[in-house]
Amino acid sequence: MNRTPDSQRPVAVRISSAPEQLAGLTPLLEAARAAAGDVPALLELAKAAAAAAPLPGGGRTAFLWEILASVTAVDVAAGRAIEPHLDASAILAQAADRPAPDGRECPDQGGGHSDGAWGVFAAEAPGLRLEAKPADGCFRLHGAKPWCSLAAQLDHAVVTAHLDDGGRAAFAVDLHATGVSFEDPEWTSRGLREIPSGTVHFADVPAVPLGDAGWYYRRPGFAWGGMGVAACWLGGAVAVARGFKSSLLKAADGGRAPDQLALAHLGEIDRTLTALTGYLARTAGRIDAGELTDTGAWSEALRVRGNVATAVERIQTLVSQNLGPAPLAFDEAYGKRMADLSLYIRQHHAMRDDAQLGALTLKGDHPW
The missing domain is CATH 2.40.110.10 (Butyryl-CoA Dehydrogenase, subunit A, domain 2)
Structure with missing residues (x-):
């Protein structure tokens, strides 16, 4: 059975949008693949993405996050390049008519x-x-x-x-x-x-x-933007997972079926990503419903970012342990993706961010 590797077919990352909506992202994802490694082209991609992307909190936040995740799934550096441009667009819109x-x-x-x-x-x-x-x-x-x-x-x-x-x-x-x-x-x-x-x-x-003074940090968009970065991390994790699945299929085509450990790890990856996309879908819906516009928005951002960052590291570990050193040594796309993603998620401050969340939880800011 001859299968086309996932890496050759840009596929959108679905959070909650209908398949036909995501199909419209194909030209953008093809452009992201073509722009990989070319910074001027990546910046042009950022402007094209901004033209297609809705603003957070406007009723289509999940689709915005799908754009960020989908581009990052094609190339982590492309996601890293477009995210600040989209965030700046949102900040400028949010600042309109604000007092200086x-x-x-x-x-x-x-x-x-x-x-x-x-x-x-x-x-x-x-x-x-x-x-x-x-x-x-x-x-x-x-x-x-x-x-x-x-x-x-x-x-x-x-x-x-x-x-x-x-x-x-x-x-x-x-x-x-x-x-x-x-x-x-x-x-x-x-x-x-x-x-x-x-x-x-x-x-x-x-x-x-x-x-005015402090507005940048007070606005709910600060938390929403932090969750947008987490959507990029999610896209990187999806790319790692897709590559792992492709590797198992390729090995099976060559007569080496995946063993129980590989299947167990693929199953864990599946339920982790499924849980995360569901969580982001619900959170995006809450943003659009006006439920995350006060101090609770930052608590939710810390939960989203912490859960996604932890999942990314876990998925990278599982895949790396299963595939061993060969792809790190000989597969340029795999090695780049793993290195890019490892650096990108260090924007999450790990236990320091959990300490922030713990302090807010102690004050009663939690859903349980």
């Missing part, structure tokens, strides 16, 4: 609603600080921001910066503006090699405020 810090009204200085590829830079690091200073009735950025993925190849970014009163706010900034400079990230990672993250320096750079 100190009630300031700033003109769009090239960073507010322009075309191009966007990033979202909200990380902090010891010794690095980005400050937003009032100037000419608006704000200008001074300082440095760490962990800015693909910054030198992007057009704009949403960045968070410290205010004079000690708070933090979000700003839209033109990355081509005078005063923006990029450090060589010296990216030595074997995972996500095409998505380097480095430090960006801002010297008196104009910025457009997005909401």
Whole structure:
């Protein structure tokens, strides 16, 4: 029996949408496969994905997550490239008509609603600080921001910066503006090699405020965006699982049927992914129903992210143990996927995130 490997047929990841809806993603997934390893093409893919993707909380959150998961299932780095652009689109939409810090009204200085590829830079690091200073009735950025993925190849970014009163706010900034400079990230990672993250320096750079102090973190979209990242992780896990299934089928075609251990592990992977997709479907429905718009949204985000990250690591372990060292040594697509996904899920802070969730649980913020 001659079977076409799953890796040659981009297939959408289903959370809850009808098959005919997911069939419409085929051109986007084919483009993701063609763009693998080509950063300019990945950024064009991000813009195409944004044109097809709904905003979170607008009634089709599950479909948004299916886009993120499906692209990541084709290529983990592609998912990593498109997710910030889609998140920035959502942030800009959510910030419309929001008051700026100190009630300031700033003109769009090239960073507010322009075309191009966007990033979202909200990380902090010891010794690095980005400050937003009032100037000419608006704000200008001074300082440095760490962990800015693909910054030198992007057009704009949403960045968070410290205010004079000690708070933090979000700003839209033109990355081509005078005063923006990029450090060589010296990216030595074997995972996500095409998505380097480095430090960006801002010297008196104009910025457009997005909401008032603390709005970026208070908005329910902050939690929704965190769950969108988890949808990408889920897509990577689905790709690992599909590759494992294909390997077992190929071995069976060659006369070596899977043993009980391989079948047991494939069964565990199946029930894990089935449970996760069901959980994300219910959570997306709750977001669209307006049930996750307060402080409970972040608790749910911590649950979603923790469950998905744990499942990803478990699936990687099961598959790696079953297939052994050969695909890591000789299968470029498999090795890249495993390395990319291992780095990507480190955005989850493991027990530190569980500690956050535990503190909220102790206060009574839990469904049980």
